[in-house]
Amino acid sequence: MxxxxxxxxxxxxxxxxxxxxxxxxxxxxxxxxxxxxxxxxxxxxxxxxxxxxxxxxxxxxxxxxxxxxxxxxxxxxxxxxxxxxxxxxxxxxxxxxxxxxxxxxxxxxxxxxxxxxxxPYAAFSSKHKNIEDVPDGGTIAITNDPANQVRGLKMLEEAGLLNGIEEDSAALTLTEEQNPKGLTFEENQPEIILPLVEDPKIDLALINGNFILQAGLSTDDALAVESVENNxxxxxxxxxxxxxxxxxxxxxxxxxxxxxxxxxxxxxxxxxxxxxx
The missing domain is CATH 3.40.190.10 (Periplasmic binding protein-like II)
Structure with missing residues (x-):
């Protein structure tokens, strides 16, 4: 090299x-x-x-x-x-x-x-120990690019927080049926989301795998982790x-x-x- x-x-x-x-x-x-x-x-x-x-x-x-x-x-x-x-x-x-x-x-x-x-994509929080603890109206930090944003939404659906996510779903236009807990989403560039884990206003931060590794974190400590099967x-x-x-x-x-x-x-x-x- x-x-x-x-x-x-x-x-x-x-x-x-x-x-x-x-x-x-x-x-x-x-x-x-x-x-x-x-x-x-x-x-x-x-x-x-x-x-x-x-x-x-x-x-x-x-x-x-x-x-x-x-x-x-x-x-x-x-x-x-x-x-x-x-x-x-x-x-x-x-x-x-x-x-x-x-x-x-x-x-x-x-x-x-x-x-x-x-x-695998993963969700981290400094406020909650379990995904079920995320409150109604909680604030979720999510990437602003469509390709990865729907990936995060699907992970939240797998975790039981959202419903009926489609390939063209977007965080800011979810219906009440899709978002029954009334979660609030804050969009940002993927490389900026990692520090938001410690932001007291953020209940959950959805982070790309490479930034998880770069920060020395592990999905073992995440509240939700994307499945790698048929990924x-x-x-x-x-x-x-x-x-x-x-x-x-x-x-x-x-x-x-x-x-x-x-x-x-x-x-x-x-x-x-x-x-x-």
């Missing part, structure tokens, strides 16, 4: 900073060769994605003829901006509903591989459409290797990260 960067923020400034970093140092379309590895620049969330990539880079990549340059991102927008503008060869952080929403709303021309792992939110490798090079093909294969599966299970034995293959 050549370097790991931490990049925070969204928008044009972040995109320009990434562009200045440049992409791969070797020819992207070169044939992987252990004697002269092809550099693949991959953007990833710090945990678990970058850690999984580091395992691949340190244990599997050289023999397969690739060298991973890993760039870490602390938000969900910049990795796709960087992939689109050519600063990255691929990124590894997103699931299919998010990917499809980004492609539809931003016009990205991307392709993706098969799911590698699932990080459509597996994270995968993505690249620009028509630009799946031999090196990216090799990386896709390594991410689905028995060694990576074993690494995930051994590193997160409680299921905070679960293999999807």
């Amino acid at each position: 050549r370097k790991t960067l931490s990049l925070i923020g969204t928008g044009l400034a972040a995109a320009l900073a990434l562009t200045a970093c440049g992409g791969s140092e070797s020819t992207p379309g070169a044939t992987p060769d252990p004697a002269n590895p092809v550099t693949v620049t991959v953007g990833a969330s710090p945990v678990p994605h970058a850690r999984i990539l580091e395992f691949v880079d340190q244990n599997l990549a050289q023999e397969a003829g690739i060298d991973l340059e890993i760039q870490e991102f602390d938000d969900y927008q910049t990795p796709n901006i960087a992939l689109s503008d050519g600063s990255l060869d691929a990124n590894y952080y997103q699931h299919l509903p998010w990917f499809e929403d980004q492609v539809a709303t931003k016009g990205y021309e991307f392709e993706h591989g098969e799911g590698v792992h699932i990080e 459509p939110y597996a994270n995968f490798l993505a690249w620009r459409a028509g630009e799946k090079t031999e090196a990216i093909t090799v990386l896709e294969e390594l991410l689905h290797s028995p060694e990576v599966k074993d690494y995930i299970v051994e590193t997160w034995p409680n299921g905070d990260v679960t293999p999807a293959f």
Whole structure:
């Protein structure tokens, strides 16, 4: 691994900073060769994605003829901006509903591989010890992006707080039948929700799996945890459409290797990260 960067923020400034970093140092379309590895620049969330990539880079990549340059991102927008503008060869952080929403709303021309792992969504509270303790009219902190918001609503339905959640349901437009407890929802960017666990106004905060891990938390302490069975939110490798090079093909294969599966299970034995293959 050549370097790991931490990049925070969204928008044009972040995109320009990434562009200045440049992409791969070797020819992207070169044939992987252990004697002269092809550099693949991959953007990833710090945990678990970058850690999984580091395992691949340190244990599997050289023999397969690739060298991973890993760039870490602390938000969900910049990795796709960087992939689109050519600063990255691929990124590894997103699931299919998010990917499809980004492609539809931003016009990205991307392709993706098969799911590698699932990080279950979870609900945390500093005020309550059980999900049943959330009062009528309680305040729920929830992500503002549609792809992950409905995921949180479905988890609350599984926990018995909501009813009849559909794929197009939105927190701020739930009916009385869907929201019988009259819960109040506060929307925010997913990376900002974690600190709200300690906010005395918040009864429950719904947090994405990678931010749970990044904060050193565990779903063992959550009031509700998303089921991983038949879960459509597996994270995968993505690249620009028509630009799946031999090196990216090799990386896709390594991410689905028995060694990576074993690494995930051994590193997160409680299921905070679960293999999807």
